[in-house]
Amino acid sequence: MVLRKSMRTPDVVVKKRPRLEDTIYTAKLFFKNRLAFVGFVITMIYFAIAVIDEVYPQWLGVSNLNSMANWVPALSSNVPTAPTLSHGWMYIFGTTQFLVPIFPVMLAALKFDIGYSLLIVTIGALFGLAVGTIAGYFGKIFDEILMRVTDIFFSVPFIVLAFAISYALGRSLNTVIIALIIIWWPIYARLTRGLALSTRSMKYVEAATASGSSGMRNVVVHVIPNVLSPVFVQISLDLGSIVQIFATLYFLSVIQGSQLLPELGNMISRGQTYLPQGIWWPVVIPGIFLLIFTVSINLMGDGLRDVLDPKLRR
Amino acid sequence: MASENSKRTLLYVSHLKKYFDVTTGFLKKAGYVKALDDVTFSLKEGETVGVVGETGCGKTTLGRTVLALTEATDGDVYFNLDSELMNKLIDLEERFYELNHKREKLPTEENELAEISKELIPLRNKYSLTRLKEREIRKYRKNMQPIFQDPFSSLDPRKLVKDIVSEPLKLLSDLDNDEISEKVGKMINEIGLSDDHLFRFPHEFSGGQRQRIGIARAIGIEPKMLVLDEPTSALDVSVQAQILNMLKEIQENRKLSYLFISHHLNVIRLMSDRVIVMYLGRIAEFAETNTLFTDMLHPYTKALLSAIPSIDPTKRKGRIILEGEIPSPSDPPKGCYFHPRCPEAMKNCGWSPRDMSEPLSEALDPFSDPALSVLPAISEIIEDENDNTLDIVFSTAITDQVRARELIVDALDKASKKANGIKFKAIKSVAFRTPDTLTIGMIEPDVPRLREVRKDHFVSCLIYDAGYNEHKGRKKIKKVTEENTANATENYENPDQARET
């Protein structure tokens, strides 16, 4: 039975790669937002630096991070030197403790900061996504228990929790990373639980159940793809905050590691010892560098949120 | 309910109940909402049964429970069984409930009931969708598919049309991938879209087109029954006609049975062979479509049908505009759920203390009846649902109680003769308990059951109860009503000499 020709809707151009087209449309919408575009470009530059540093460190001239002494050529004073153009590009932002040049170390620091943040956020997001969607979809007692657990995590300030965990396991960067992973997943669990709850009542999930789809399959096939985009937005926003938390924890000397570890938080907390002497650049310049990263990644995240809003796309 | 018909019964729903728990706080149960209460009907092969009712009447829950998308609280659903087995089950179920509902059973009946239970319970556990495990239900799913109302939430926005349409095929059929793609292509043409549409996302389609995709998904697996939950309510009139035509065509070509749920009576009339009218989780009336629309019996059906706006000005006369609102299903009225709004209510329809306190304070207001001004003011009226009584507390004690009682009985009598005064006829006794407290007793209400008033015409209304099993047509039934009302108590009794009416 084929309906009368007149009842058919007019045919349209064949689309062979609909997913790609959809993505391109999303991208177009995204780049229309100028702030988001700027945020995106800056974030990409930061990421590029981190990647280059990992793959071809020599391009940045920061290959020998562990022997910082190499970087102290003709200068003989112990006091950090001011930003200057006269000693080549490495000294453009001056030097910090042990006369380590700020600019190359900042670049090198990105690898660690972005790497660690990605690690924490990815593990947190994956775990939180699993817990949240399952709790949201299956509900009942399971949901109650999981959500009360996340409540406990939410009720304790994360700094206190990080303190507790890292003092228990030893005050190193690694333990802090473990601590952050432990406190980071509840954010995602709560976020995805709410989304899964609303997705569960969608008729397409019911239609799948009526076709014999099991609960777990519904979660994987229908619920998770539909809650992913807000998760991505949250990830992008969190990347910025984790670097800030590192800085905070270094500042509070919760992390006690290598003095020479190129890490923005480490740099800022070490640089602040010179502040009373009026030597501002060891703190302010890495601070601004971090600020730019956080702001641009937030701009990008906001842009993503707008674009991925299904209301806008309809 | 197994009427003689050559067609095979595809679906039999027996006394289906679905109660939703109302929880407060941490897993604390506060009560329940009766979304479905004793719903019984059958659906034959190639037939459309329409389910119509207003918000909260349980029609959507009925669809979901039949499809085993939600667990039933009680009752059974038999679907797509061998016709001999199905008939046997229907007979057993009917006899079981008939005996079970009898208040006083003869010993022979007790024995029969025990025997039936012995035979029925293993069969229920083996065949009823409400008692099977999800794994066992799977083999029935291939033959029953849903179509939903909202074309925006019924298609996964992250999936391509081809993935959406092929999902049931992947899960329930034995076809391989190539065969599935071929089938999907065929389906999408059948519902009036083209192959190109397969590689698009749902948000690129209009409401009508989305509904077509939903239909393609449901019929691709070649089911025997579709449960259509308001399939055209979200669509425009001109598109609705296209979809309804298509559904009719599909039904004829594939010999499908439809359980067609809608609140649009006009669509129900167009599509259905038989119609169920639901009110607050119960079936009010169940009859062949034309009978229902031309010769309805239940007062609710009458009001519902007369409330439909009509294009034809000559059809607008005699409109019944119901008073009040649909009661909350979590706290439904006693007796017949419809009685507080029913224009034809009788005294035994379910009047209980909570229906009475406001009318009572009005009837006993000295402003409306100056004779009552000799009595002290009423300070409060206390409802007691368990005892089925009301206590009227006066501000001071009354010395001449005989006279006071006479006055009040007079006032109640007067009130019962006014419009909507039928509730006062449900008063059984009026007596002083203490010098300042007057107790008003109510008669015990009857609960209507769905009965076959005429051939294939089921009504759940006390008006027609006396005509049960007689099939004698309307005239006889009408008479019963008049007798019932004429029988109303002329005098209210003291409790010590209370009599059964």
Next chain:
Amino acid sequence: MLVNEIDKTKITRDDYLVVQNLKTQFFTSKGIVKAIDSVSFSVKEGEVYGIVGESGCGKSVTATSIMDLVPDPPGRIIGGSIYIDGFDIISDTDKLVKITVKSETDVKIKRNKRLIKRHNYIISRIRGKKIAMIFQEPSLALNPVMTIGDQIIENILLHNMVSISESIIRRETIKDQDLDNFLSEASAIKNHSDLKRYVQRWARDFGMPDIEDSILNVLSSNAAKPFVRKELVELIIPQRKGVNINIFKETKDYHDDLNKLLDLNLKLLNSENKADTAGIARYEQEVKNLERQMRTKYLTFNLKRIILKKTYQRVFQEEARRRAIELLKLVNIAGPERVIDSYPHELSGGMQQRSMIAMALASDPRLLIADEPTTALDVTTQAQILDLIRELNKFTGSSVIFITHDLAVIAEMCNRVAVMYAGNIVEEASVDDIFTNSKHPYTTGLLKSIPRTDINVARNLRMESIPGNVPNLITPPTGCRFNPRCQHKMDVCEKSKPKLVDVGDGHKVACFLYSDLTDGDN
């Protein structure tokens, strides 16, 4: 008086609302949505005018345009005129914004903030006073954190200060003469329902609707006249609160003057739009004079108002609350004393819609726009609400614009109907004409595609349906917008757009089947 019952002798079947060539567009990222494309119609006083059409036909946008509530951005009224009570409220559209269209997706809108502010001030007054609107989803239109009563009272206090002060003054200064007049007029009325209505009106006029029923009881008790009079006085005395009435007199004057000022501003705006220099000069002067007068005249009043704030406001609050209860009674809400203190979520859909209507009636509007008021309701509740709107229309004599997609509701409610399709009115006629003698192919198709409950249909019968879908209004079809779905399509239909022409007895159709082929816009 709160809700005026009309004096039937004074009905003028004049056009209360005239819409001419209205164009509203939405500037979205995907292109310009031509939501309304040159719509003209008029609504007479006391008339129920229906607008019917499918989703996306522009019926709701028409309503929001009349209310000047088009969400901006992305929407803007870009042309035409809307006369309410003879005054064009959107004549200054061109001055408010400058729109430069470079392409469909690239539109620059430059807003003149100062003019928009003044426009909004004046229009908001008109909107509240002369037009009111009820919406499809009462649960969304009511404020969830305010009680029903507070929302109605707010509306009453916004628009009824003059009449509230008047009835307070009358109540406090009621004289023997008033009572005698009342008694002699009341005794002349023999019909009980007329008497009831008269008593209601009198009690409201004198600010004591509470004792309306008691007065009626006394009057109908058939007692001797002096006795009745004595009873009445006993009823009335406790009603008087013994407040100082000077301040209420001043309130009344103050709000009278405010209304006068608004009128003058309207006239000024009107002359500005007509570029009538003499008018501008005159009204500017008058506005200035009145403002100066008011400044000196109400100096002490404003001071008193601040000093007496609590007691002063309480009297108004009490009176407004009483009126709110009265309004709730008017819309047939059972137990208004209980409902007035409940929050919207505690009420059912039907009750919410009734409260919404009560709120709309608070300003005693002359035009009520009902945008799909019953679509979200059940059939039996719909019947109740339709009945109510019909009664109110008869009772108050105000006009109603009734917007719905349901032709049967239109058939029951309206005097005249406009059928809209894709932003145009394609047919306009009296209700009987539309349903018995429809002309436009779209109307005819639509009528045929509704399933009927009153006609038995054969099992295998197919509905007639209009092929295709409602067009996308970013790129609407050229010429007549219905042409891709039309059975009678001619060549001319793609080229030019048919005008809405009268084919006799006020039955207007926009279709080349009924008009000269050359009579169109290219």
